Amino acid sequence: MIKTAGLCFRYAGGGRNALSDIDLEINDGDFFGIIGSSGAGKSTLTYALNGLVPHHFRGDFAGEVTVNGLDTRRSAPEALARHVGSVFQDIDSQMLASVVEDEILFGLENFAIPREEIERRVEDSLASTGISELRRRSVSSLSGGQKQKVAIAAIVALRPAIVVLDEPTGELDPQSSRRVFEILKDLNEDHGVTIVLVEQKIMLLCEFAKRLAVMGSGSLILSGPVKDVLSHAEELEEAGVNIPRVAALARRLEERGLYQGDVPLDIGRARIMIEGILCDASF
Amino acid sequence: MNGFLGYVNGSSPLHNLHPLTKMIMSVALCAPCFLSGNHLLILGIIALNLCLFASAGGAGRAITTLLSFVKFSAVLFVLQVLFIRDGTPIFTLPPGIVVTREGVMFSLLFVLRFMASTMPLALMLSVTPVGDISNVLVRNLRIPYKYAFVITTAVRFIPLFSEEMLGIMEAQTARGVEFDTKNFIKKIRLLVPLCVPLLVSSVRKIENSAISAELRGFNLRTRLSGYKQYSFGANDVLVIAACAAIIAFSASGILP
Numbered sequence: 001m002i003k004t005a006g007l008c009f010r011y012a013g014g015g016r017n018a019l020s021d022i023d024l025e026i027n028d029g030d031f032f033g034i035i036g037s038s039g040a041g042k043s044t045l046t047y048a049l050n051g052l053v054p055h056h057f058r059g060d061f062a063g064e065v066t067v068n069g070l071d072t073r074r075s076a077p078e079a080l081a082r083h084v085g086s087v088f089q090d091i092d093s094q095m096l097a098s099v100v101e102d103e104i105l106f107g108l109e110n111f112a113i114p115r116e117e118i119e120r121r122v123e124d125s126l127a128s129t130g131i132s133e134l135r136r137r138s139v140s141s142l143s144g145g146q147k148q149k150v151a152i153a154a155i156v157a158l159r160p161a162i163v164v165l166d167e168p169t170g171e172l173d174p175q176s177s178r179r180v181f182e183i184l185k186d187l188n189e190d191h192g193v194t195i196v197l198v199e200q201k202i203m204l205l206c207e208f209a210k211r212l213a214v215m216g217s218g219s220l221i222l223s224g225p226v227k228d229v230l231s232h233a234e235e236l237e238e239a240g241v242n243i244p245r246v247a248a249l250a251r252r253l254e255e256r257g258l259y260q261g262d263v264p265l266d267i268g269r270a271r272i273m274i275e276g277i278l279c280d281a282s283f
Numbered sequence: 284m285n286g287f288l289g290y291v292n293g294s295s296p297l298h299n300l301h302p303l304t305k306m307i308m309s310v311a312l313c314a315p316c317f318l319s320g321n322h323l324l325i326l327g328i329i330a331l332n333l334c335l336f337a338s339a340g341g342a343g344r345a346i347t348t349l350l351s352f353v354k355f356s357a358v359l360f361v362l363q364v365l366f367i368r369d370g371t372p373i374f375t376l377p378p379g380i381v382v383t384r385e386g387v388m389f390s391l392l393f394v395l396r397f398m399a400s401t402m403p404l405a406l407m408l409s410v411t412p413v414g415d416i417s418n419v420l421v422r423n424l425r426i427p428y429k430y431a432f433v434i435t436t437a438v439r440f441i442p443l444f445s446e447e448m449l450g451i452m453e454a455q456t457a458r459g460v461e462f463d464t465k466n467f468i469k470k471i472r473l474l475v476p477l478c479v480p481l482l483v484s485s486v487r488k489i490e491n492s493a494i495s496a497e498l499r500g501f502n503l504r505t506r507l508s509g510y511k512q513y514s515f516g517a518n519d520v521l522v523i524a525a526c527a528a529i530i531a532f533s534a535s536g537i538l539p
């Protein structure tokens with residue numbers, strides 16, 4: 001469970017607040033998406049959740065962040081890391097070893113996981129990210145998508161209750177991006193891991209996330225279940241988030257009292273929606 | 284993997300040696316370059332390096348590695364020959380530059396030494412994951428983990444940086460800058476301004492790596508944290524004996 005109250009942060013030497021007055025609650029088992037234009041403070045928010053703000057990035061910090069009951073100001077990032085795992089956008093620089101297996105071992109060794117448990121953790125984390133066959137491969141021989149799965153496996157091996165990912169598909173093609181989302185979905189549903197995901201790909205986010213937060217210039221503009229957030233077309237547009245046009249259409253139809261129900265996100269479902277309306281109208 | 288300083292997958296006998304043996308081997312293969320001034324011996328060491336490369340990752344890799352060394356060495360050789368004026372003249376180039384017998388022999392020895400002393404390191408890095416190197420440095424050689432990590436990270440970043448540089452060059456090429464000019468000076472002039480973006484993105488990458496390490500408990504690591512156990516086998520004994528023989532032979536002065 002993550003809770004922020006009145007969270008404000010300004011980087012040392014930064015002109016304006018990177019985060020202003022963020023009140024957020026993320027429950028256990030949630031799949032929480034964060035979206036917003038570049039510079040909106042999304043990365044900074046993830047740093048506030050894993051303790052890099054204020055421990056690694058210095059600046060003016062106000063308010064409170066608690067992660068599983070721990071106050072982030074009073075816990076070191078490596079202590080918080082037992083609860084929150086972090087995956088970043090830049091794929092190569094988060095790889096610390098030259099062989100996949102060593103990459104997974106790195107955290108397990110550091111956190112002094114008992115020797116007899118390490119082997120099982122390595123196997124499980126590779127299996128749950130679908131890369132068991134890559135175990136002995138050199139990291140440099142992998143594709144971007146495979147590397148990002150290794151990064152996720154290295155975090156999953158530490159068994160954090162929460163995984164925070166900052167644009168993990170930013171360097172990936174659509175197909176690999178979808179694979180990453182599917183892995184996250186499995187972790188979320190089968191292992192009860194809370195997922196907090198910063199992502200620009202709105203379609204994927206709407207499909208996989210349960211709740212969504214929209215950020216703009218350091219503030220939380222909207223937050224709530226995906227469907228509710230999507231219905232605020234104007235605010236989304238102001239925040240620079242392009243929602244699927246079919247969703248905007250559904251919203252207009254709803255305003256005129258012509259449609260009620262789920263917001264369609266793709267052409268197929270929009271078609272079903274429109275056929276439904278036409279069908280109703282013909283009676 | 285395109286650069287020549289990186290680990291290559293494999294399970295050859297060389298891959299399976301104890302990491303410490305591989306490190307000893309790379310030192311032992313370097314040693315003759317400094318112990319002996321015999322051209323043939325050093326040429327032999329280069330050939331041995333190539334065979335080892337071939338046994339570890341196929342002949343293709345051995346040849347690419349050799350070619351990249353030869354290209355660089357050729358430039359070194361020409362520069363050396365042109366600058367050494369002493370000794371018996373062989374011929375004179377148009378502007379009055381004298382090429383001497385001693386100059387050629389010395390330059391040849393110089394580039395052979397250069398090749399023979401850098402190849403073992405490249406060989407060792409291509410058959411040993413950096414994690415194994417740092418584990419051995421920490422556990423067997425008692426180097427503090429932080430220093431071992433700095434060394435292995437530097438090794439790991441070399442191919443990343445060269446990739447980054449290629450990326451920046453590609454971006455510049457797309458904007459119409461022509462890098463494949465024959466003019467050496469012009470090429471340098473085009474490359475120098477790219478150092479700033481390279482530096483900026485490198486610093487950012489290193490910062491990201493540091494964050495990633497910190498969040499995975501880097502600060503908690505102790506000398507005994509390493510999980511992998513390495514054991515010495517019969518092959519290790521053989522290789523170390525061979526290393527001792529090579530060093531003894533090149534130091535003995537049997538060869539002139």
Ligand SMILES: Nc1ncnc2c1ncn2[C@@H]1O[C@H](COP(=O)(O)OP(=O)(O)O)[C@@H](O)[C@H]1O
Pocket residue numbers: 011012013014018036037038039040041042043044045057
């Ligand atoms: N290390 C830093 N030092 C100073 N300012 C920073 C730093 N990182 C980010 N910022 C500033 O904080 C604001 C939010 O950045 P960021 O959280 O990276 O946004 P996003 O991830 O949404 O693109 C931006 O105005 C950015 O310039």
Ligand SMILES: [Mg+2]
Pocket residue numbers: 042043044166
């Ligand atoms: Mg960001």
